[in-house]
Amino acid sequence: MKEVVGVGLIGYGTVGSGVVRILHEHKEKMERETGCDVVVKKIVVRDKEKERSYPLHGAQLTTCIEDILEDTSIHVVVEVMGGTEEAKEYILRAFEAKKHVVTANKDLLAMHGEELLNAAARNGSDLYYEASVAGGIPILRGLVDGLASDRIQKVMGIVNGTTNYMLTKMTEEGVSYEGVLREAQALGFAESDPTADVDGLDAARKMVILATLGFSMKVAFEDVDVKGIRHVTQKDLQLASQLGYVMKLIGTAEEKDGAVSISVAPTLIPKSHPLAGVRNEYNAVYVYGEAVGQTMFYGPGAGQLPTATAVVSDIVTVVKHMRLGTTGKAMSFASRSKVLQDDSNIHSKYFLRVHMKDETGTFLALTKSFVQENISFDKILQLPLDDENAEVVVVTHSTSKKQIQQVCASLDSQYMEMVSLYRVEGE
Numbered sequence: 001m002k003e004v005v006g007v008g009l010i011g012y013g014t015v016g017s018g019v020v021r022i023l024h025e026h027k028e029k030m031e032r033e034t035g036c037d038v039v040v041k042k043i044v045v046r047d048k049e050k051e052r053s054y055p056l057h058g059a060q061l062t063t064c065i066e067d068i069l070e071d072t073s074i075h076v077v078v079e080v081m082g083g084t085e086e087a088k089e090y091i092l093r094a095f096e097a098k099k100h101v102v103t104a105n106k107d108l109l110a111m112h113g114e115e116l117l118n119a120a121a122r123n124g125s126d127l128y129y130e131a132s133v134a135g136g137i138p139i140l141r142g143l144v145d146g147l148a149s150d151r152i153q154k155v156m157g158i159v160n161g162t163t164n165y166m167l168t169k170m171t172e173e174g175v176s177y178e179g180v181l182r183e184a185q186a187l188g189f190a191e192s193d194p195t196a197d198v199d200g201l202d203a204a205r206k207m208v209i210l211a212t213l214g215f216s217m218k219v220a221f222e223d224v225d226v227k228g229i230r231h232v233t234q235k236d237l238q239l240a241s242q243l244g245y246v247m248k249l250i251g252t253a254e255e256k257d258g259a260v261s262i263s264v265a266p267t268l269i270p271k272s273h274p275l276a277g278v279r280n281e282y283n284a285v286y287v288y289g290e291a292v293g294q295t296m297f298y299g300p301g302a303g304q305l306p307t308a309t310a311v312v313s314d315i316v317t318v319v320k321h322m323r324l325g326t327t328g329k330a331m332s333f334a335s336r337s338k339v340l341q342d343d344s345n346i347h348s349k350y351f352l353r354v355h356m357k358d359e360t361g362t363f364l365a366l367t368k369s370f371v372q373e374n375i376s377f378d379k380i381l382q383l384p385l386d387d388e389n390a391e392v393v394v395v396t397h398s399t400s401k402k403q404i405q406q407v408c409a410s411l412d413s414q415y416m417e418m419v420s421l422y423r424v425e426g427e
């Protein structure tokens with residue numbers, strides 16, 4: 001008879017049902033990997049009467065967290081309900097009950113990571129959270145284990161499946177923002193409040209986790225410069241395409257001379273760049289290490305089975321630690337204090353759309369604003385807008401964030417209006 005390891009799930013939605021499915025369908029592989037029979041015993045949900053799309057395979061549904069916390073046959077608690085305050089309380093109580101925790105909750109890790117890791121260590125519990133960033137891609141293990149020997153310089157990529165799905169469909173099929181957001185929700189990619197996806201908050205939380213692990217620095221959500229895709233228009237996508245780019249929501253975390261900058265923003269990427277070919281809910285993360293150079297991690301970033309794969313792999317890790325008697329482990333967190341980069345040291349190329357009066361001298365005024373900030377043009381396109389106005393699209397050479405902000409402030413006048421501003425990466 002194999003030793004039984006009991007699992008308690010909190011949440012039986014997209015990810016939770018995937019966890020039960022993988023544990024059931026990959027039972028033999030689980031036994032080979034762990035030497036144990038890993039069994040989901042209880043599942044906490046909000047509504048016990050709700051129809052479930054996947055069978056429970058013997059697990060008992062409950063609405064009472066104590067049913068899990070007080071059950072001594074449950075060793076591992078898997079939190080896949082989402083949210084922060086209640087989830088944090090349940091996880092802290094699980095540690096006090098000397099249980100190990102696996103979670104997919106990036107909101108929680110980005111906000112309370114340090115507190116949770118300290119509580120896990122105090123109680124000799126494991127805490128793993130691979131599913132919290134880039135769903136099924138083993139990016140956190142890649143950073144923490146695979147690149148443990150290197151000094152990480154930059155992490156950059158697509159870390160939100162919902163917005164990548166939306167931008168892909170909007171670009172390739174010209175579909176509307178609202179329609180494609182509903183599709184992403186129906187497919188189980190979006191957060192329960194999808195504003196977290198479209199406003200870049202979900203990606204920003206993932207970048208906090210990546211930067212914390214990559215640079216071992218105590219960064220917070222407030223340190224991320226965040227912009228989402230809500231204001232991206234079909235015209236932006238068309239003009240970008242005309243100039244050879246596709247738009248992606250890109251997260252960037254970079255350390256230069258001991259200071260870090262973190263951002264999430266819709267960004268233009270050359271069509272020939274590997275990130276341009278990352279479509280639908282897929283994610284891809286570039287990690288640049290001082291010694292290794294450039295590595296790229298690619299795979300499904302959201303959805304039931306990819307995300308559940310990461311969760312179940314974390315369960316495997318925990319069970320192995322239990323058998324070896326080496327629990328009390330977690331993906332390590334930050335040891336260095338935070339130093340943030342100055343805007344004058346953050347460089348990028350930019351794409352700008354400017355509407356201006358089609359009169360002699362306005363174009364010269366536009367050029368002068370850029371010259372004043374020492375910014376030169378890489379590409380420029382002028383198109384008629386109506387009888388009196390023209391649209392000018394500019395791609396600059398690399399410039400600092402501070403300089404581009406100063407130019408933008410000088411552009412809005414009675415003759416000119418800046419319509420869009422996006423970073424350009426990968427050239």
Ligand SMILES: NC(=O)C1=CN([C@@H]2O[C@H](COP(=O)(O)OP(=O)(O)OC[C@H]3O[C@@H](n4cnc5c(N)ncnc54)[C@H](OP(=O)(O)O)[C@@H]3O)[C@@H](O)[C@H]2O)C=CC1
Binds near residue numbers: 050083190302
């Ligand atoms: N979906 C995805 O692709 C990914 C999701 N994640 C993360 O995984 C977590 C779960 O996401 P997902 O499965 O999509 O979410 P769902 O909304 O599909 O499922 C949430 C589940 O949690 C239960 N639940 C919610 N609030 C409570 C509560 N207060 N008490 C008890 N149970 C509760 C719900 O119960 P009921 O069924 O009764 O309503 C439901 O079963 C989130 O943190 C999310 O960010 C991470 C990576 C990818």
Ligand SMILES: N[C@@H](CC=O)C(=O)O
Binds near residue numbers: 135160190302303
């Ligand atoms: N809503 C998230 C789910 C995975 O983290 C996303 O779309 O990436």
Ligand code: NA
Binds near residue numbers: 137
């Ligand atoms: Na992952």
